[in-house]
Amino acid sequence: MTVSTFTRRAVVGLIAAAGIAAPAAAEVDFSGKTIEWVIPFSETGGSAKWANFFAPLLAEELPGNPTVVVKFMPGAGSTKGANWFQEQDHDDGTLLFGTSGSTQFPYLLGDPRVRYEYKDWNPVMASGTGxxxxxxxxxxxxxxxxxxxxxxxxxxxxxxxxxxxxxxxxxxxxxxxxxxxxxxxxxxxxxxxxxxxxxxxxxxxxxxxxxxxxxxxxxxxxxxxxxxxxxxxxxxxxxxxxxxxxxxxxxxxxxxxxxxxxxxxxxxDAWRAFFVAGFPVQKLAFLPAGTPQEVIDTYTAAFEAVVARADFADISSKRVGKYQVFTGAEAQGALGTATSVPDEAKTFVTNWLQEAYGVSLN
Missing domain, CATH: 3.40.190.10 (Periplasmic binding protein-like II)
Incomplete structure (x- = not known):
């Protein structure tokens, strides 16, 4: 699958072809716990509104109904927070991290300030935006x-x-x-x-x-x-x-x-490649490296329950827009699209950044 042909249908098709099934959640209980959902931007932006929309819904669906608190760690266009998250190794499911295209693009372009690796993280939900x-x-x-x-x-x-x-x-x-x-x-x-x-x-x-x-x-x-x-x-x-x-x-x-x-x-072609990488799968929620599979499965089930709510389409359209939400294996497939662009597009954008703004990524 290439970036230029990404669709939800293609992602689902690949998952089905690979024989990947959504796992059943094991017994995980968050009673009395507080989950911190860290957003690497300021509290005034779209990522803040996205996380604040999903947080109470997630709390309702996780076993034990924990408190989900959204916290902010702005800096360097989200690189500060992403580098911090890379160093975390929470295994109890009480840390969640949210990214956006502004986290994906420096990673795609090889920005030397990037010290994070998406492949180390565990995506449990992804959603598009405009x-x-x-x-x-x-x-x-x-x-x-x-x-x-x-x-x-x-x-x-x-x-x-x-x-x-x-x-x-x-x-x-x-x-x-x-x-x-x-x-x-x-x-x-x-x-x-x-x-x-x-x-x-x-x-x-x-x-x-x-x-x-x-x-x-x-x-x-x-x-x-x-x-x-x-x-x-x-x-x-x-x-x-x-x-x-x-x-x-x-x-x-x-x-x-x-x-x-x-x-x-x-x-x-370069503009379209980065649009596709940055918007149809624009915001993602991750558990850190080292998270046990049963915790990942529990979050997957909880987000699936959120999306399955009878009122979800109505309330989400008013708060975050009418876009696809991916969970579980679909979220993993969506992450692959969000962190892949053709080499030709990378080369063009890298040269354009240097010429237009004096930004060197070497």
Whole structure:
């Protein structure tokens, strides 16, 4: 399976072909215990909202109904927290760690600051997400479904770093011929939204959970203008409109309407590869190395029970969006897609980072 052909159906097919069955949970009891779910970003971003959504649901389904507390360890675009988690070896199931595309991308690009290895961790849940880019009202008035009227505007963007998930919007805006100057160093996308709200930034993007929680209100009030989503993948791997935001055009649509932007060729292939690695499987929950199989099985069963709730589709669509949730063996298969991109895409992005931002990964 390649990144360009990733779909949920393909993942499930591979699992079935391999003869992998979901294990039954052994007797594990978390009564009276507190589980710490560490998020390597600030408490204002989409990952925080994702974990805070799932945490109480998970607590209801784990045996013994433990308290699940979400804690934050921001720094270096999530590398600080991921490096810390790599050193943990909890075997009692009381430590859970959440990552996003901003953790995956430095790993994929060989960032020298990365000292973590995904293969050592135990994925128990993975979920997709989307992203929405938006403009301030003045510049939004120039947006007509294309970026043709935005090419003479100088934009400011609050960024976690060009090697993080932000490379997807940064490369997209460059492909559209827009002049977007990133201000690097923010600790989470929620901080980027705050910069936008204060007028310190003139363009922003949020993952779906962050957009639903805060940015959508600005758009509804006329204080921001939705520009585009990154889209979603259909069963055949085609980019289609995001099911959470069906009325907002995709980047592919905006690119097709914009002079000089191409949806084929080397640049497009690189953008698409990192979009697929960063969004259809965007957020993952891990138990640390050394976790006993019975604890892994217990978490798998608990997350499966969360997804099986009669009200899950309704409440999740309002909080984190309408996206696939993977558990157990499917989560392991999804992790493989999230941490694999073609060498050609890596080479292009590595060269682009050096040329555009002076970022060297050697």
């Amino acid at each position: 992203g929405v880019a938006y403009l301030n009202p003045e510049d939004g008035a120039k947006f007509d479904g294309s970026a043709n009227g935005l090419k003479d505007v100088d934009f400011i963007y609050g960024s976690q770093g060009a090697t993080r998930l932000d490379l997807v919007p940064l490369l997209a805006w460059q492909m559209l011929g827009m002049n977007v100057e990133p201000v690097f160093g923010i600790k989470g996308r929620g901080d980027g939204r705050l910069m936008f709200e204060r007028g310190e930034a003139t363009i922003d993007y949020q993952t779906s959970s962050g957009y639903l929680k805060g940015s959508a209100e600005m758009v509804a009030a006329g204080d921001a203008v939705a520009m585009m989503t990154w889209g979603a993948l259909d069963a055949d791997g085609n980019i289609v409109r995001d099911p959470t935001f069906p009325d907002i055009p995709t980047f592919k649509e905006v690119c097709e309407a914009t002079e000089g932007c191409e949806t084929s060729g080397e640049v497009w």
